[in-house]
Amino acid sequence: MKLLDGKLIADQIRTEIALEVKELFLDKGLDPPHLAAVLVGEDPASMTYVAAKEKACSEVGFVSSVYRYPSNISGEKLLEVIDFLNADHEINGFIVQLPLPAHIDEHVIIERIDPLKDVDGFHPVNIGKMVLNLPCFLPATPYGIITLLERYKIETAGKNVVVLGRSHIVGTPVSILLSRKSDPGNATVTLCHSLSQNLTDIAARADILIVAMGKQGFVTADMVKKDAVVVDVGVHRIPSTETKSGFRLKGDVDFERVSRKCSYITPVPGGVGPMTIVSLLQNTLLAAKKNLI
Numbered sequence: 001m002k003l004l005d006g007k008l009i010a011d012q013i014r015t016e017i018a019l020e021v022k023e024l025f026l027d028k029g030l031d032p033p034h035l036a037a038v039l040v041g042e043d044p045a046s047m048t049y050v051a052a053k054e055k056a057c058s059e060v061g062f063v064s065s066v067y068r069y070p071s072n073i074s075g076e077k078l079l080e081v082i083d084f085l086n087a088d089h090e091i092n093g094f095i096v097q098l099p100l101p102a103h104i105d106e107h108v109i110i111e112r113i114d115p116l117k118d119v120d121g122f123h124p125v126n127i128g129k130m131v132l133n134l135p136c137f138l139p140a141t142p143y144g145i146i147t148l149l150e151r152y153k154i155e156t157a158g159k160n161v162v163v164l165g166r167s168h169i170v171g172t173p174v175s176i177l178l179s180r181k182s183d184p185g186n187a188t189v190t191l192c193h194s195l196s197q198n199l200t201d202i203a204a205r206a207d208i209l210i211v212a213m214g215k216q217g218f219v220t221a222d223m224v225k226k227d228a229v230v231v232d233v234g235v236h237r238i239p240s241t242e243t244k245s246g247f248r249l250k251g252d253v254d255f256e257r258v259s260r261k262c263s264y265i266t267p268v269p270g271g272v273g274p275m276t277i278v279s280l281l282q283n284t285l286l287a288a289k290k291n292l293i
Contacts, residue, residue, distance in 0.1 A: 001259050004231065004266045006144070009151045010274035014060050017281055021061040024289065033288035034063040035119065035280070036085055036094035040078065040104070041071030045237075046097045049277075053095075056277050062284065065091070075104045079112050086114040092288040093119030093137075095280065098169075116290070119283035122169070130173060133180050137283045142174035144275025145210065145231055149184045154208070154229055154264065157186035162203050164219070164252075165212035166193040170233055174210060199223075211252040221257040230258060230265040233272050 025032045035057055037050050050066055057064035067081060078100075085094045094117055100106050110118075115125035121139035129136035138146075149156060161178050165171035171191060179189040187208070192199055194213075203209055203223040211219050212233035224230060234252030242248070251268030259265050266272055 001262055002264050004148050004152055004154075004229075004264050004271060006148055006266060006271040006273065006275040009148055010278040012151075013147070013278045014056065014281065017278075017285055018060040020285060026061060031090065032061050032063055033093075033284050034065070034091045035284045036065040036067065036091045038067045038069070038078075038081060038085070038094065038096045040069050040073055040097070040100055043099075045235075046099075050097055052277055053280065056281055060281055062281065071101045073101075073104075075108065078104060078109060082109065082112040086112075086117060091117065092291060093117045093284040095120045117287060119280055119287055121173075121283065127168070127173070131176055133182065137286070138177070138279070139169060139173045140279040140283065141170045141233065141272060141276045142177055143279040143282070144272060145174055145233075146177050146184050147279065148231070148266070148272070148275050149208075149229075152264065154184070156184040156208065159187045159207040160205060161187040161189045161208045161210065162206035163189060163191050163210045163212070164193075164199070164203065165214065165233070166191055167212060170212040171210075174212075178208075213252050215252055216250050217252070217254045219253040219258060221254065221261055224258050224261050226261050227263040228261070230262045231272065232266050232268055235268060235273060 021032050037053060039046060039050050054064045054066065085091055096109055098106060110122050111124060113123055115123045118126055119137055121137040126136040130138060156178055163171050163175045175189045175191040178185055178187045190202060192202055200223050204225050206225060206228055208229045209224060210231040214234060216236040230253060232251035232253040236250045237247040238250050239246065240248040249269045
């Protein structure tokens, strides 16, 4: 078994991005790419994620801004924030950290974002272009998974890929990316969900198993074919007396047992998470480079 080390690959890509920022922007006296984030409320996971994005921006020479609002902000006020960011020419791209409070319609907020600044890749325009294999901002987590497979030279053409979880953030877009005519791609993809029947049998036939079910330890060893490639998207905080933080991160996969059967597997933490953040940086760099044309 070998680890698909997302932290290692993300470090490499950040180095590449920093070099581009220096050559294309800083050496020419131009403003570097600017990524902004909108954070509503004080959800610990969201706050941690936004802080990680700020740190990643500083490491590659980006400017980063965070717009923080209380959880009781109205949907109308948040739309005004989106309009302000859309109009700010100094900001190349921005994200609205999800999930939002229940009283705010996420779809309305996402659709208000300028598709040319939608570096999270969630706007219907970018999703539509992705389906048609047109240039666009790819959703960050699927983009990170595809990049990880590419950097480790994992063959996908003709392979049987099973995706567990059909969310519009991970499962559905990654199934489309791996099935289209591209490299990585050209796979035969089965997209499963909570109502899929014979899930264990379907998963056990996968050459590449991508797990985004949102259920800790959901995939057990009997669901994995020998020498399969396993990508674990799940992140769960499990209480632990052995760590200073008081918790330990676990994925959707029973790593200890599944890792004994597979050829490659992503760890949690250190797998898909770092790739998601670096993919956001790649999208922001792309947005800034478009402004140079």
